[in-house]
Amino acid sequence: MDNETIISLLYVFALAAFQGYLVISKVPPLLHTPLMSATNAISGISVVGAIVLAGSQHDRISTILGVIAVISATINVVGGFMITDRMLRMFQDKTGKKK
Amino acid sequence: MQIPYLIEITYLVASVLFIYGLKAMSHPTTARRGMNAAAVGMLMAIAGTLLHREIVSYEWIIVGLVIGSIIGAAMSIWMPMTAMPQRTALSLAFGALAATIVGIAEFYRYSGELSAFKMSTIDFEVLFGGITVTGSLIAFAKLQGLVRGTPVTYKSQNIVNISLFIAAVGIFVYLIFFPVGTLFYVMVGMAFLFGILLVLPIGAADMPVVMSLMNSYAGLASAATGFALNNKVLIIAGTFDGFSGLILSILMCRAMNRSITNVLFGAFGSAGTEATQIEGTMREISVDDVAGQMAYAR
Numbered sequence: 001m002d003n004e005t006i007i008s009l010l011y012v013f014a015l016a017a018f019q020g021y022l023v024i025s026k027v028p029p030l031l032h033t034p035l036m037s038a039t040n041a042i043s044g045i046s047v048v049g050a051i052v053l054a055g056s057q058h059d060r061i062s063t064i065l066g067v068i069a070v071i072s073a074t075i076n077v078v079g080g081f082m083i084t085d086r087m088l089r090m091f092q093d094k095t096g097k098k099k
Numbered sequence: 100m101q102i103p104y105l106i107e108i109t110y111l112v113a114s115v116l117f118i119y120g121l122k123a124m125s126h127p128t129t130a131r132r133g134m135n136a137a138a139v140g141m142l143m144a145i146a147g148t149l150l151h152r153e154i155v156s157y158e159w160i161i162v163g164l165v166i167g168s169i170i171g172a173a174m175s176i177w178m179p180m181t182a183m184p185q186r187t188a189l190s191l192a193f194g195a196l197a198a199t200i201v202g203i204a205e206f207y208r209y210s211g212e213l214s215a216f217k218m219s220t221i222d223f224e225v226l227f228g229g230i231t232v233t234g235s236l237i238a239f240a241k242l243q244g245l246v247r248g249t250p251v252t253y254k255s256q257n258i259v260n261i262s263l264f265i266a267a268v269g270i271f272v273y274l275i276f277f278p279v280g281t282l283f284y285v286m287v288g289m290a291f292l293f294g295i296l297l298v299l300p301i302g303a304a305d306m307p308v309v310m311s312l313m314n315s316y317a318g319l320a321s322a323a324t325g326f327a328l329n330n331k332v333l334i335i336a337g338t339f340d341g342f343s344g345l346i347l348s349i350l351m352c353r354a355m356n357r358s359i360t361n362v363l364f365g366a367f368g369s370a371g372t373e374a375t376q377i378e379g380t381m382r383e384i385s386v387d388d389v390a391g392q393m394a395y396a397r
Contacts, residue, residue: 001329006216009326009334016322016335019118020342026125029354029384030391032347035124036311037187038134039343042117043317044194045141045336048148049201049324054163055154062204067163069200074167075174076194081138082175083186088134091127091395 034087041080047073102150109147110332116140117336121343127395144332188239188310191317192232198320199228199287205327206283215275216326222271222286223323227316229290230297235313237298238306248303260296263289305362308348312363315344 027035050073054066116136123133145164154160171190178186202224206213213221240246270286273279301309318340325333352359 001214001216005329009329009331012331012334013322013326013338016338017342020339021346023118023122023125023339024343024346025350027347027350028125028391029350029388030395031124031127031130032351032354033183033307034130035121035343035347036307036314037183038121038124038137039314039318039340039347040187040191040194041134042121042137042141042336043191043314043321043340044197045117045144045333046194046198046201046321046324047141048144048330048333049328050163050197051145051148051160052151052153052328053201053204054159055149055151055156057155058208062208063159065200065204065207067159069197069204070160070163071167071170072193072200073197074164075171076190076197077141078168078171079175079186079190080171080194081134081141082172083183083190084134085131086175086180087183088127088131091130 034084037080037084037087041077041084044073044077044080047077102152106147106150107331109143110330113140113144113147114332114335116143117339121339127391182243184307184310185239185242188235188242188306188313191310191313192235192239195228195231195235195313195317195320198317198324199225199232199290201324202228202320202327203287206278206280210278210280210283213278218278219271219275220323220326222274224320224327225283225287226267226271226290227320227323229287230294231313231316231320233291233294234298234316235294235310237295238309238313241298241303242306246299250302251299256296256300260293263293263296267293301363308351308359308362311344311348311351313344315341315348318342318344 024035047070050066050069052066053062054070056066057063117140120133120135120137120140123129123136149157149160174186174189202221205217206221206225209217237246241248267286267289270282270289274283274286298309318337320337322334322337322341325331325335325337349359352362355362
């Protein structure tokens, strides 16, 4: 990896960090629990790395590790989004318009 | 269009959808729509990854995705609503495990030809990942009542934790210059151990703060994976998580009128001394919060 790539990755990192700070500081305490669940679901993005690992057929150990990683990351993604949705559904009954 | 660019575009759209989704979480009425957008983003990122040129066979990927989806869905459907915090902790442990495993596999495959930069990203990945795996498992066990919920303290706890931490950092630095296999696995083991020791002294009532912090670590582990694999969606989503988790745990502490150091290390000093405690809780609340809570009260 050349230095230019590293620098551009660091730019992405710094801006994403700042963005994360800005977006979250406006969330009311009422929504803290669903928010935690939501960020948890999104941290399942490591499934992307796991998929490449499982599919590249480099050697047997890598493939086994990859499959375990895909399973755990998918549990995180699917479970995380479904739970968040279940929590948020509790907020919507009141208005009567939705659902 | 060339495939690599197509993948990058799906990642870009996924990143935008994640940020939009979390932004929409700032109000109860838009929150659900936002999460649906984020879920679409996740699907796009996964679909884009399937086009990756390194992937030669799909059977194992599909097996993994199917098994994971079934377990994840089962866990979220059959767990009672009151057990939600535990479930989030468990889900967190799985996500961190995935990041840790990817890091270990990277090391295993390329050991010997790793640049200092790549080695340090892998170091970060397994360190944060490992701490999160066992840390959230302990959080899960405490919330579920499998482990005593009260803070577990013993004499010389500080010394044990600090020396373990220093040893891990020492190995971390050493590995950047000399990537030795055995030492790497020792560090992974230490990360797992550290996660346990870090959460044991914290009471079950403070677990949401711990989980938010663990969420932050899991995000940083994903971001480190992104640096190792030169994958921007991993960096964006991971960093976003990392910092939002950190801010969220600080906000949660503030809502309880406590400092984050008090929550995390409050039990460490109290092993022998018995200070006078103020009973009851006091919660500061703003007008916006009251309005929100009243609107959705039953």
